[in-house]
Amino acid sequence: MIIHDVICPFCGCLCDDLELECEGGKIIKVQNGCALAESTFMTDTRLPAPIRRTESGWEEISYNEAIKETAEILQGADRPLLYGWSSTHGEAQSVGVHIAELIGAVIDNTSTVCHGPSILAIQEVGHPGCTLGQVKNRADVIIYWGCNPIEAHPRHMSRYTTYATGFFVPDAQRERTVIVVDTRRTDTAGIADEFVQIEHGGDYAVLSALRAIVRGKASVIPAKVAGVSKEQLIRIAEICKTAKFGAIFFGLGLTMSRGKYKNIRNAIELTDELNRHTKFVISPLRGHGNVYGSNEVFTWMTGYPFAVDFARGIAFYNPGETTAVDILRRGECDAALIVASDPGANFPRAAAAHLAKIPTVVIDPHVNATTALARIHIPCTAAGIDAAGTAYRMDGVPIRLKKVIDRGYPDDAEILKKIYDRLNGGKGP
Amino acid sequence: MRVILESKVRAKPNLPIEAEAIIPRNFLKGTDLLVYEGNKERTLSELFWIFVEGTAVSPENIEVILKGDTSRIKRVGEYMDTGSIVIEGDIGMHCGNFMSGGTIEIRGNADSWLGREMRGGTILCRGNASHYCATGYRGEKKGMQGGKVEVFGSTGDFCAEYLAGGTVHIHGSAGDFPGVEMRGGELIIEGDATRPCGNMKSGSCVILGTVHDMLPTFEKTRQRVLPEWKITADVYKGDVANRGKGTLCVRS
Amino acid sequence: MTEIWVKNACVIDPLNHINGEIMDIAIRDGRIVESVSDRADVIDAQRCLTLPGGIDSHTHVSGTKVNFGRYMSPEDMRAGRTKRKGKMHVTSGYYVPTTFGNSYRYSAMGYTTLLEGAMAPLEARHTHEEFTATPHQDMMANTLFDGNWAVMDAVREKDVRKTAAVVAWTLKAARGYGIKLTNPGGTEAWGFGEDLTGIHEMVPHFAVTPAEIITTMMRANELLKLPHSVHLHCNNLGKPGNYQTTLETFDIVPDLNPDRQTLYATHVQFHAYGGGTWKNICSKAEEITSSVNSRPQIVMDMGQIMFGRTMTMTADGPMEFNLHCLHHNKWSNHDVELETGSGIIPVTYSKKSAVNCIMWAIGLELALLTKNPYQCLLETDNPNGAPFVKYPEIIGLLMSKRYRDEECATLHPETEKRTSLCALERELNWHDIAVMTRAGQAKALGIVNQGKGHLGIGAEADIAIYPIRTDSVDPAREYRKVVEGFQKTRYTIKRGRVVSRDGDIIVDGANATFWVDAMVPEDLKMENDPEFIKRFEQFYTVRMSNYPVQDVYLPRGRRIETEVFT
Numbered sequence A: 001m002i003i004h005d006v007i008c009p010f011c012g013c014l015c016d017d018l019e020l021e022c023e024g025g026k027i028i029k030v031q032n033g034c035a036l037a038e039s040t041f042m043t044d045t046r047l048p049a050p051i052r053r054t055e056s057g058w059e060e061i062s063y064n065e066a067i068k069e070t071a072e073i074l075q076g077a078d079r080p081l082l083y084g085w086s087s088t089h090g091e092a093q094s095v096g097v098h099i100a101e102l103i104g105a106v107i108d109n110t111s112t113v114c115h116g117p118s119i120l121a122i123q124e125v126g127h128p129g130c131t132l133g134q135v136k137n138r139a140d141v142i143i144y145w146g147c148n149p150i151e152a153h154p155r156h157m158s159r160y161t162t163y164a165t166g167f168f169v170p171d172a173q174r175e176r177t178v179i180v181v182d183t184r185r186t187d188t189a190g191i192a193d194e195f196v197q198i199e200h201g202g203d204y205a206v207l208s209a210l211r212a213i214v215r216g217k218a219s220v221i222p223a224k225v226a227g228v229s230k231e232q233l234i235r236i237a238e239i240c241k242t243a244k245f246g247a248i249f250f251g252l253g254l255t256m257s258r259g260k261y262k263n264i265r266n267a268i269e270l271t272d273e274l275n276r277h278t279k280f281v282i283s284p285l286r287g288h289g290n291v292y293g294s295n296e297v298f299t300w301m302t303g304y305p306f307a308v309d310f311a312r313g314i315a316f317y318n319p320g321e322t323t324a325v326d327i328l329r330r331g332e333c334d335a336a337l338i339v340a341s342d343p344g345a346n347f348p349r350a351a352a353a354h355l356a357k358i359p360t361v362v363i364d365p366h367v368n369a370t371t372a373l374a375r376i377h378i379p380c381t382a383a384g385i386d387a388a389g390t391a392y393r394m395d396g397v398p399i400r401l402k403k404v405i406d407r408g409y410p411d412d413a414e415i416l417k418k419i420y421d422r423l424n425g426g427k428g429p
Numbered sequence B: 001m002r003v004i005l006e007s008k009v010r011a012k013p014n015l016p017i018e019a020e021a022i023i024p025r026n027f028l029k030g031t032d033l034l035v036y037e038g039n040k041e042r043t044l045s046e047l048f049w050i051f052v053e054g055t056a057v058s059p060e061n062i063e064v065i066l067k068g069d070t071s072r073i074k075r076v077g078e079y080m081d082t083g084s085i086v087i088e089g090d091i092g093m094h095c096g097n098f099m100s101g102g103t104i105e106i107r108g109n110a111d112s113w114l115g116r117e118m119r120g121g122t123i124l125c126r127g128n129a130s131h132y133c134a135t136g137y138r139g140e141k142k143g144m145q146g147g148k149v150e151v152f153g154s155t156g157d158f159c160a161e162y163l164a165g166g167t168v169h170i171h172g173s174a175g176d177f178p179g180v181e182m183r184g185g186e187l188i189i190e191g192d193a194t195r196p197c198g199n200m201k202s203g204s205c206v207i208l209g210t211v212h213d214m215l216p217t218f219e220k221t222r223q224r225v226l227p228e229w230k231i232t233a234d235v236y237k238g239d240v241a242n243r244g245k246g247t248l249c250v251r252s
Numbered sequence C: 001m002t003e004i005w006v007k008n009a010c011v012i013d014p015l016n017h018i019n020g021e022i023m024d025i026a027i028r029d030g031r032i033v034e035s036v037s038d039r040a041d042v043i044d045a046q047r048c049l050t051l052p053g054g055i056d057s058h059t060h061v062s063g064t065k066v067n068f069g070r071y072m073s074p075e076d077m078r079a080g081r082t083k084r085k086g087k088m089h090v091t092s093g094y095y096v097p098t099t100f101g102n103s104y105r106y107s108a109m110g111y112t113t114l115l116e117g118a119m120a121p122l123e124a125r126h127t128h129e130e131f132t133a134t135p136h137q138d139m140m141a142n143t144l145f146d147g148n149w150a151v152m153d154a155v156r157e158k159d160v161r162k163t164a165a166v167v168a169w170t171l172k173a174a175r176g177y178g179i180k181l182t183n184p185g186g187t188e189a190w191g192f193g194e195d196l197t198g199i200h201e202m203v204p205h206f207a208v209t210p211a212e213i214i215t216t217m218m219r220a221n222e223l224l225k226l227p228h229s230v231h232l233h234c235n236n237l238g239k240p241g242n243y244q245t246t247l248e249t250f251d252i253v254p255d256l257n258p259d260r261q262t263l264y265a266t267h268v269q270f271h272a273y274g275g276g277t278w279k280n281i282c283s284k285a286e287e288i289t290s291s292v293n294s295r296p297q298i299v300m301d302m303g304q305i306m307f308g309r310t311m312t313m314t315a316d317g318p319m320e321f322n323l324h325c326l327h328h329n330k331w332s333n334h335d336v337e338l339e340t341g342s343g344i345i346p347v348t349y350s351k352k353s354a355v356n357c358i359m360w361a362i363g364l365e366l367a368l369l370t371k372n373p374y375q376c377l378l379e380t381d382n383p384n385g386a387p388f389v390k391y392p393e394i395i396g397l398l399m400s401k402r403y404r405d406e407e408c409a410t411l412h413p414e415t416e417k418r419t420s421l422c423a424l425e426r427e428l429n430w431h432d433i434a435v436m437t438r439a440g441q442a443k444a445l446g447i448v449n450q451g452k453g454h455l456g457i458g459a460e461a462d463i464a465i466y467p468i469r470t471d472s473v474d475p476a477r478e479y480r481k482v483v484e485g486f487q488k489t490r491y492t493i494k495r496g497r498v499v500s501r502d503g504d505i506i507v508d509g510a511n512a513t514f515w516v517d518a519m520v521p522e523d524l525k526m527e528n529d530p531e532f533i534k535r536f537e538q539f540y541t542v543r544m545s546n547y548p549v550q551d552v553y554l555p556r557g558r559r560i561e562t563e564v565f566t
């Protein structure tokens, strides 16, 4: 059986034009997707049942037992942490928030280790952005800053930017100028019309200089800024100012380097300044398929996109204080529920190590590095493969992930609802 | 009147305590106060040995003394308007939030967000202060608006971010981006600083030590003698990335 | 079977010509009926003011733009925080509250039906997700067409039938309720950073004018027999001198429908400015209302502003950018491919600002100078003019000259010179208010026959009982009591269940979403139009098959099917 227009749940591009061939409850062929999509759909090994750590190793347990024990762990905790959420659908995320609210937990998503700084910057200065189709149809200048889409978002350029045929840019390759800014010469830099190589940690200074130049203050700028010549800066500023429509995309090279959210803020303010000359937009390249969805769901339910602390009954938010990495690093939490993510692999060692010291439960279709730190692992469906649900693309466009096969696993939203019911004395959210 | 609070040994010492109830005024009516430990409400006496010496009829005569391990206690002195608090050791985050009067003295180190959104009064920190010393809240346009924060040690990053009024005086060094987004007030750093005053709009900052990675968007205007510091300083205007009209003085 | 017997209610039900009668209301299974059995639960209304549930015909509570307003505003979130309590979830926020915050606070004020003012079809799924999390009001969504490429193509071809077909397809795909035009043509121009300055200016690259878009859409709307009319946010919002654009727009509105208006002009306060700069801005409320008074085919809403901090959010991207250049605060912009734009910035309306004071006065003038209250509905374009929790204060101001005078005394002195508010003696009565907050909305939205906005037999039992005794309160003098009374109902009844008591929600909500399935002749169906499909697949970034909102997003969808045209 061939299924058309399938959505790839892997990265924030959420490409929705894949073709899957399925046979007997198995996916046998993936078309149109990139290599990451292919491995997402084709390599999907899961535990047959929930497992629990014992003195002598892992033992299989029933879903009911696993759910009961998880509820008990959470119920008894003074500072439970519910973390992850970015690779599952909105339906599971919203049950997660209800659990957090019910038991006074901290709930956080993977923004903590990727675009949290972008969110902080947006909270300071806002976000001039657009849907990806605006860029595809209009942009004649594209800037990739601190990111390498060829590796991390392989189809971003062909679907939305550099190579995509747009209404106002029918000959994309010729009509678009691509600028890549990075500290090293990446694959993406290889295709750039203009490559700007910045010294490590110099992004903020370069962005400040560009803003000053766009504002007509080039005279203040020294001959070199963080390794970039003033001539090149002036040239870049000119390309931007004379663009019909410019779009900046940025990644972890900007969010996670020195200065973090101030870098992003500076890039947004550059975009703002450029809008006084032409049309310019800026967007983070979000990583996990539905990390943006977790921000959206958290926001309409709690008011905050990530790092929400319900310890006092109300929702409190203060990244640096209520973010999962920081709470773990300080050894605050005494129980953890990890859903649809792998902090064991992505967190700083000291933070991840704390997970092994406390009762940690993982709900995830796949065994991952966090499993090794956990007390219980409960396997479930994978959103977009054997479960349908809502995901938000990196530009905020909501897309319904499809269920393409049935593998007989329970949906993580269902598992979470059962945990909620137990915590709430049998009553649903 | 003196109220001495000595922290008790806790089963889970890493759990944060939120204790905005600890301000002098509240002790006028006794010591029956509520605080939070993790997600549980506790009475003050569950977490502290409480000793009260003398009496007071008005809050300005109340001195609260915190002893023992107080490094995980947050929000001490929040909304404090009068009286004094002395912390003998280290203090947790958000000490002196929204403070409008009175004095807080920290003999040890202070965790992040010391004096957040402060409006008046004085905070003295004898040790180091962590990140976001004397700053504001996420998304808010103004940080500290009045009063004085004096740190005898050094601070972490983003010290005096969004400073809008009052004085912040750091005897040691400040980390990355002190005075970033400043729009008023006065920031003095006797030691070193990295990338000071990024995107500043207004206000003034004096740095006596070494500046690392001076931003390219500050315009050197002249030299000036600063008699109170007995130095000659280069005076910069900025940040010109912004419409900034702030002053940054760096020892020549 | 659940039954409620509301006795001793002082009922104002304008659509059924009831004005202050003491009567009983019988409710069975969510509807108002002739009588109930003696097993019914009894609510003694104690002669308190009892109205049909409130309806907001233009508010921003759900969807991409609203949520982005929340996302970028942690400082507002801490302004209104409540803990979980009984059936109530945690809430955060004051001017952009969480979905539950919106729902609870509206319910406490007796509101049971809301129309989300702007939904981009591409992002409709998001709006519907938030509707589900706004459980105590029935919802419907204005669907944005102002920069819709397929619509502009059909308009250029002067093809009303084709325009109607695009609208029908899109409404169904988005599960939308009616046509919304926000700065028609201007949002497309904003795609390249431009704006339009009048209704006869050409939209770049599309060779149509706003006037053509508006007229063709009005005709398409009536051809499709949509329950609501075209819902228009005029061009040039918020610019001194824009009243001329507004009047020109009103001039081109034909009278096409005997049952309701042909044009719903929203937040007209923002479109009633004289002068040419911020320095000489003045009120043109008299000109605007005299136009509306002579045109029954137009209904407007106030777009009242109230002093304090709030957030402006609209599909009108260029306007928000202009505003941003004045305020230098944070600015978000979000253009939607082939459809529309949007912008968000926080603002503070201050009594120290002459401009803000004049804006405040204009909104009130509009309401006081419009003769027929069915033609000027009460709202703030929540949260643009003010958060909706300010409605009771607006009611107080409209009912009391003294309250207005007391307020005026605290305002910038220019207010008196550049508006006529202080000279207006009119004080609205309880009946006027009932029209301007529910009956008028129900009629304008075309939901009277869905049982909304009235308390006749068969109506949905959406009822608000306020702690106000109209026989003993004199609103002109005791306006404080009026304001307080409208802030918290004694009972809010939604579809026959008491959902809120004295401001607290007491049950889990289960709202419905109204959407319109407009029928078109077989040969006009866009899903069979090869040109339309080709363009869609070429220029959108989602596949056409993934675009329509699936039924799972409307767990209690109420589909309104229209009659097919020929």
Ligand code: SF4
Residues within 6 Å of the ligand: A008, A009, A010, A011, A012, A013, A014, A015, A032, A033, A034, A035, A036, A037, A153, A154, A155, A156
């Ligand atoms: S670019 Fe991302 S969403 Fe698209 S196919 Fe590759 S991994 Fe999947």
Ligand SMILES: [Zn+2]
Residues within 6 Å of the ligand: C058, C059, C060, C117, C118, C266, C267, C314, C381, C384
């Ligand atoms: Zn609106």
